[in-house]
Amino acid sequence: MSRSIPEPWRIKMVEPIRMTTKAQRKNALIEAGLNPFILKSEDVFIDLLTDSGTGAMSDRQWANMLLGDESYAGSKSYYLLSKTVEEIFDFQYTIPVHQGRGAEQILFPLLVELAKEKGVSEPIFLSNHHFDTTKAHVEMAGARAKNLICASSLQTEITNDWKGNFDLSKLSNEIKYNRKNIVAIIITITCNSVGGQPVSMDNIRSAARMARDSGIPVIIDAARFAENAYFIKQRDSNFSHETISKIVKKIFSEADIFTMSAKKDGMVNIGGLCCFRNNESLFRQVQLRCVPMEGFVTYGGLAGRDMAAMAIGLQEALDEDHLRSRIAQVEYLGHKLQQSGIPIQTPVGGHAVFVDARKIFPDIKPENFPAQVLCNALYLESGVRATEIGSLMMGRDPITGQQEPSLFELMRLTIPRRTYTDNHMNYVADSLIDVVKKADMLKPLEFEYEPKILRHFTARFREIER
Ligand SMILES: Cc1ncc(COP(=O)(O)O)c(C=O)c1O
Numbered sequence: 001m002s003r004s005i006p007e008p009w010r011i012k013m014v015e016p017i018r019m020t021t022k023a024q025r026k027n028a029l030i031e032a033g034l035n036p037f038i039l040k041s042e043d044v045f046i047d048l049l050t051d052s053g054t055g056a057m058s059d060r061q062w063a064n065m066l067l068g069d070e071s072y073a074g075s076k077s078y079y080l081l082s083k084t085v086e087e088i089f090d091f092q093y094t095i096p097v098h099q100g101r102g103a104e105q106i107l108f109p110l111l112v113e114l115a116k117e118k119g120v121s122e123p124i125f126l127s128n129h130h131f132d133t134t135k136a137h138v139e140m141a142g143a144r145a146k147n148l149i150c151a152s153s154l155q156t157e158i159t160n161d162w163k164g165n166f167d168l169s170k171l172s173n174e175i176k177y178n179r180k181n182i183v184a185i186i187i188t189i190t191c192n193s194v195g196g197q198p199v200s201m202d203n204i205r206s207a208a209r210m211a212r213d214s215g216i217p218v219i220i221d222a223a224r225f226a227e228n229a230y231f232i233k234q235r236d237s238n239f240s241h242e243t244i245s246k247i248v249k250k251i252f253s254e255a256d257i258f259t260m261s262a263k264k265d266g267m268v269n270i271g272g273l274c275c276f277r278n279n280e281s282l283f284r285q286v287q288l289r290c291v292p293m294e295g296f297v298t299y300g301g302l303a304g305r306d307m308a309a310m311a312i313g314l315q316e317a318l319d320e321d322h323l324r325s326r327i328a329q330v331e332y333l334g335h336k337l338q339q340s341g342i343p344i345q346t347p348v349g350g351h352a353v354f355v356d357a358r359k360i361f362p363d364i365k366p367e368n369f370p371a372q373v374l375c376n377a378l379y380l381e382s383g384v385r386a387t388e389i390g391s392l393m394m395g396r397d398p399i400t401g402q403q404e405p406s407l408f409e410l411m412r413l414t415i416p417r418r419t420y421t422d423n424h425m426n427y428v429a430d431s432l433i434d435v436v437k438k439a440d441m442l443k444p445l446e447f448e449y450e451p452k453i454l455r456h457f458t459a460r461f462r463e464i465e466r
Helices: 022-031 059-065 076-089 100-117 132-140 168-181 201-213 225-235 244-252 280-293 304-316 320-339 370-382 422-437
Strands: 093-097 124-127 144-147 182-188 218-221 257-261 272-276 352-356 387-389 410-414 445-449 460-463
Touching (some): 022 370, 076 093, 076 244, 320 352, 320 422, 370 410
Parallel strands (some): 124 182, 182 218
Antiparallel strands (some): 093 272, 387 410
16 A cells, blocks of 8 residues: 655644634624625634635745845845746746735736737737636726636546646637737636646647747746646656756746736745746836835835745745645545545646535526535535635626626635645535535525625625525
8 A cells, every 4th residue: 555645844833723613603604794705714613715825834934034124125035036036937027016916906007008009909818717816907907808718627527637728729719810909818827717727838838839929928827836837747748757946947938927926836925926037128117017006116015024935935835745745635635525426626726626516506596606605505514614716706797797607616625735734624525525415405695795896705695595
């Protein structure tokens, strides 16, 4: 029998978490308008809402924070971060930002403005799949966001190694027939919205080269860059002998710009990046937007200590032992659920297990949010908080006001890095298995309050009869 490989760390500090009673959870959920996003964290036992900024930092990161340089301008910590970015990604120009959406808000409006100056009338961004804040920033800048994800990602029960891939023939058609309107392509690695699924090196290369041949800039949304590189090492025999570091360099050699939420693979609680390979002129223009929106160009909304921790986190993310253990934990939870017949996106992704709520509630309509129903039931049963990735998150078409059709109705069980043990995963799996047994008794939802954009964060709901 093969031995299991334990985590490559030991625990030096613990934070107590509190189990609540079912009655307490019921009250908390009602107060939160049946929206787990509005729950107080002290009412949550195991928090799988997100892997964003919720992981544990290492002793090296904490130690380095004390060396953070808090100078307003020209901080040593900025130069350390910038040097680290250059070493890891081969990108010359770095702007630190407070988190991923900070990069989106300083970059996308400028790209749209520049495109309009060149005569583009209906600006559009193409992506394998835009993350929700990315889509929001593209739309707020007056452009459209189009997703060109491959068909296999839509069939959760089918196993395919590269469900994050672009549908290259769709991309090629868009470029052929709509070239004049395309502002940029965004390659999201791994692709969060379809289940944390990786994009293959071939797909990255082909998509990027198609874009480049037509003079279209290539942006990588790099939140989970190291997890994507690990999947490439595992699943593409051309890279099985490469280091993660080399694979990362190869991926980024295809891009002109990257935005990053460093709260994921950057292993920090707060922080992000907006980086440019060599386009100094664009870098300078984005810097100008950074100052009023994020902060001076050498801190971008972060403390010096945050940048110091990020510099170490980015290096730690490349550690193969860390990546192996992280992905193994996600797989562990996924397999436990699968063994009990719970439908999940397969194979499991890098940061989360995505449960297919459409299959659990075939009769609940998208506008009654089947995955949100499941999130609420799981919380009531166990105090475990998950999140909806489906029609609720998708939102309405900004022009027609109609609900945009969502490719999925998924509940995401997102696992923070270096934070929970497999015993926590056992509890999550057992609780969800019990909930799914009672699926027939759960009630659909409708809006009591519907915000105009990013509605999943603050919406409130009521139950309706099935
Ligand atoms: C793929 C992707 N892009 C961008 C973002 C936005 O990053 P942030 O939450 O740091 O603003 C996220 C956050 O979850 C993400 O997963």
